[in-house]
Amino acid sequence: MPITPLHTPPPLHPACVACLVKKQIDRYPASASREEILAYMRRLGDMMGNMPDTANGPEIMEAITDIRREVFGDAAAGVEGDYAAIKSYFNRFMMELAEAEGIFDTIQTASDPLRVALGYAMTGNFIDFGAMDSVDEEKLASLLRSAPDRIPANHPAYRSLRESLATASTLILLTDNCGEVVMDKLLVMTLRRLYPDLAITVLFRGAPVLNDVTLEDAVQVGFDTLEGVTVMSNGDRLAGTALHRISPEAYAAVTGADLIISKGQGNLETLQGCGLPIYYVFLCKCKLFADRFGVPVYTGMLVREGTERKEET
Numbered sequence: 569m570p571i572t573p574l575h576t577p578p579p580l581h582p583a584c585v586a587c588l589v590k591k592q593i594d595r596y597p598a599s600a601s602r603e604e605i606l607a608y609m610r611r612l613g614d615m616m617g618n619m620p621d622t623a624n625g626p627e628i629m630e631a632i633t634d635i636r637r638e639v640f641g642d643a644a645a646g647v648e649g650d651y652a653a654i655k656s657y658f659n660r661f662m663m664e665l666a667e668a669e670g671i672f673d674t675i676q677t678a679s680d681p682l683r684v685a686l687g688y689a690m691t692g693n694f695i696d697f698g699a700m701d702s703v704d705e706e707k708l709a710s711l712l713r714s715a716p717d718r719i720p721a722n723h724p725a726y727r728s729l730r731e732s733l734a735t736a737s738t739l740i741l742l743t744d745n746c747g748e749v750v751m752d753k754l755l756v757m758t759l760r761r762l763y764p765d766l767a768i769t770v771l772f773r774g775a776p777v778l779n780d781v782t783l784e785d786a787v788q789v790g791f792d793t794l795e796g797v798t799v800m801s802n803g804d805r806l807a808g809t810a811l812h813r814i815s816p817e818a819y820a821a822v823t824g825a826d827l828i829i830s831k832g833q834g835n836l837e838t839l840q841g842c843g844l845p846i847y848y849v850f851l852c853k854c855k856l857f858a859d860r861f862g863v864p865v866y867t868g869m870l871v872r873e874g875t876e877r878k879e880e881t
Contacts, residue, residue: 690850
C-alpha cells in the first residue's frame with residue numbers, strides 16, 4: 569500500500585528535548601567516575617547539537633539510553649529501572665482490578681459496548697513510565713471509574729471509526745504499555761464479538777523498552793489465547809512504531825490493514841503523517857501534548873491520522 573502523508577509531522581520541539589534530557593542527565597551509576605560523568609554529559613550535548621528536526625520523543629529517549637550504556641557499560645542497567653518487575657506488577661494489578669470491578673461485564677452490558685471498551689483502553693494509557701516517573705494507582709483507579717463515559721457518543725472521530733469498522737476486513741491494534749494491555753485485551757474481545765468477520769492482528773514491541781508490552785508480556789495477560797486473533801512482535805525495540813524499522817512481516821501487516829487503532833503517545837509521535845488509516849487513542853500525559861491539543865493534562869484523545877482538530881474526550 570502506498571503511504572501518502574496527509575500532513576507533515578510537527579518539527580522537533582525544544583520542550584520535548586529539555587524534558588527528556590532533564591530526566592536523564594543525572595541518571596548514572598553511583599560508582600561512576602568524574603571522567604565518566606563528564607563524558608556522559610558531553611555526549612548528551614553532542615546528541616542535542618546533531619539532532620535532526622524530524623526527531624521525536626521515542627528516538628531521543630533511545631539515543632540517551634544508548635549513550636548511557638556506551639559510557640557506563642553494564643553498570644547503566646542499575647539506573648534504568650527494573651521494568652520487568654514493574655510490567656509484571658501492573659499486568660497483575662489491572663487483571664485483578666478488572667475482575668474486582670466487573671469491567672468486562674460493564675462493557676458487554678453497555679448500550680454501546682465498543683465506545684465503553686475504547687474508553688477503558690484509552691484510560692489504561694495512564695500506565696506509562698516513559699511519560700511519568702511513577703504511576704499513581706489512586707489516580708488510575710479514579711480515571712477508570714469515569715472510563716465508560718470518556719468518549720461521547722457524538723464524538724466525530726468515534727463516528728468515523730464506527731463507519732470504518734463497518735467496511736473493514738482487517739484491523740491492526742498497535743499496543744503500548746503493560747497494565748494498559750489488559751484493557752486492550754477487553755477491547756479486542758469486544759471487537760471480536762461485534763465484528764466476528766474482522767481479522768484482527770495485535771502488534772507488540774520486539775524487545776524490552778521501558779514498560780512497553782512485548783509479546784512475552786502479552787502472554788501473561790492471555791492475549792495469545794484469544795480465538796481468531798493474531799499476535800505478533802514488531803521486531804523493534806523503539807518505544808513507538810517506526811515503519812522503516814519494524815520487521816518486514818510487521819510492516820506488511822500494518823501497511824496492508826484496512827484499519828489501524830494505535831495506542832499511546834509514542835506510537836503517535838512515530839507514525840503521525842504516515843497517511844495510513846489510523847485512529848490514535850491516548851491520554852495527554854505531558855504538558856507538551858496537552859498544549860498541542862489545547863486540553864488539560866490527562867484528557868483522553870481519539871484522533872484520526874491527518875487531523876489536528878481537538879477531538880478530545
